[in-house]
Amino acid sequence: MAKYNTSPVKNPMPMQDPVLRARNFDEVTLGYDEQTALAEAARCLGCKNMPCVGGCPVNIAIPEFIAKVKEGDFEGAYEVITRQSSLPAVCGRVCPQETQCEAKCVRGIKGEPVGIGRLERFVADWHNTYNREQVVRPASNGHRVAVVGSGPAGLSCAGDLAKKGYEVTVFEALHVAGGVLMYGIPEFRLPKAIVQKEVETLKALGVDFQTNVVVGRTVEISELLEKEGYEAVFIGSGAGLPAFMGIPGESLKGVYSANEYLTRSNLMKAYRQDSTTPILRARRVAVIGGGNVAMDAARTALRLGAEKVYIVYRRSMDELPARREEVEHAMEEGVEFLLLQAPTEIHGYKNPDNARDPYNGFVCGMTCVRMELGEPDERGRRRPVVIPGSEYFLDVDCVIMAIGTTPNPLLTSSTEGLETNKRGCIVTEEQTGHTSLDAVWAGGDAVTGAATVILAMGAGKLAAKSIDDTINSKNS
Helix, strand or coil, X not given: XXXXXXXXCCCCCCECCHHHHCCCCCCCECCCCHHHHHHHHCCCCCCXXXXXXXXXXCCXXXXXXXXXXXXXXXXXXXXXXXXXXXXXXXXXXXXXXXXXXXXXXXXXXXXXXXXXXXXXXXXXXXXXXXXXXXCXXXXXXXXXXXEECCCHHHHHHHHHHHHCXXXXXXXXXXXXXXXXXXXCCCCCCCCHXXXXXXXHHHHHCCCEEECCCCECCCECHHHXXXXXXXXXXXXXXXXXXXCCCCCCCCCCECEEEHHHHHHHHHCCCCCCCCCCCCCCCCCEXXXXXXXXXXXXXXXXXXXXXXXXXXXXXXXXXXXXXXXXXXXXXXXXHCCEEEECEEEXXXXXXXXXXXXXXXXXXXXXXXXXXXXXXXXXXXXXXXXXXXXXXXXEEECCCEEEECCXXXXXXXXXXXXXXXXXXXXXXXXXXXXXXXXXXXXEEECCHHHHCCCCHHHHHHHHHHHHHHHHHHHHHHCC
């Protein structure tokens, strides 16, 4: 093989046939084999100024790990990645590389950027398949830190501190560790075995996971610091409170938040025929929203047997916030996009025998309006404007709201002195993740609102460094 690959396009990612995959929960993309990984790595120029690193929220040494792949030293590549990332197999699958590291890639100026995410996934999967070395647990430094939440921010913070010898306990409200990686991202995009392999690696480093613990109810932050002996607490509890539109009919049966719909399917295995978890296997489904969560919900509905699935989004395709790859996969699988449209009312079946409840409780359709883009809003996006007289009825029997989430106030409302903003997000120092409370840090969606896995990981790393610096300065 040539030392340098001049191809202007990425090596294609093998994947399941769209017709087949739309009806199963197996992973859609199949990953590179060794020869394809070597060919893709050979497209990297090894730029000395490394612009791609500047686009990575956790600053992985991208040209260095790709150089190892070129040499066929896949384990060496894994060691380079894991200097900065605790979740390489996860990030290789769900990180939006196209707007981050790959957006900075010089190869993207006159063609497609190097497939950095695909190579990261290959390296992580190769390690998980072939490496048999035991993880070495660092010697304890005698300091204890509590982490609230086992999503990407919490796992990243816990991993960085554990590598430095801290005794870290992660408190998770649900019955399994992984946070949004387990309940929010479908199996066909991120297999749960991959997440649990990353969790097991952290356990081998000495991280203790305590599940079914709701911090703010089971135990308070103040108790962790004052009674349990933790020197610092990191809050990475995410943004799990779903938003609704406030339109008539949202209380009908068959209306879900995307959070509930995906949690029932992903974590509680409602997609299995023998599952005891109730979920509506609807005929026609409308998903309101245009982000990655909306794509996940729509594609899940297909796999649960829906004949027709719509994405209803009030702006155009150019403003659609979901990853291009996820949009393309949804279209290939048969999801129909109703753009520049929005619901105004959800309807239920009439029940004339019950005057107190004119509906029998189940969705029968939705009134929608068509829209056009007007003047830009405060964020620079053109504001959707309703076209008068454009109302129409959409025949659906299930509606899934995927229009965003905010942090659950359960923890913040029970923690005296913890400052939050008007959206309910925890206020922190930008450079450290430190909160208004002395020994408390926070990061991820609990601070930013719903964002990406890799941004949450970056926040966890930032807080871990600040916690380490603070504890060391107190003991020096």
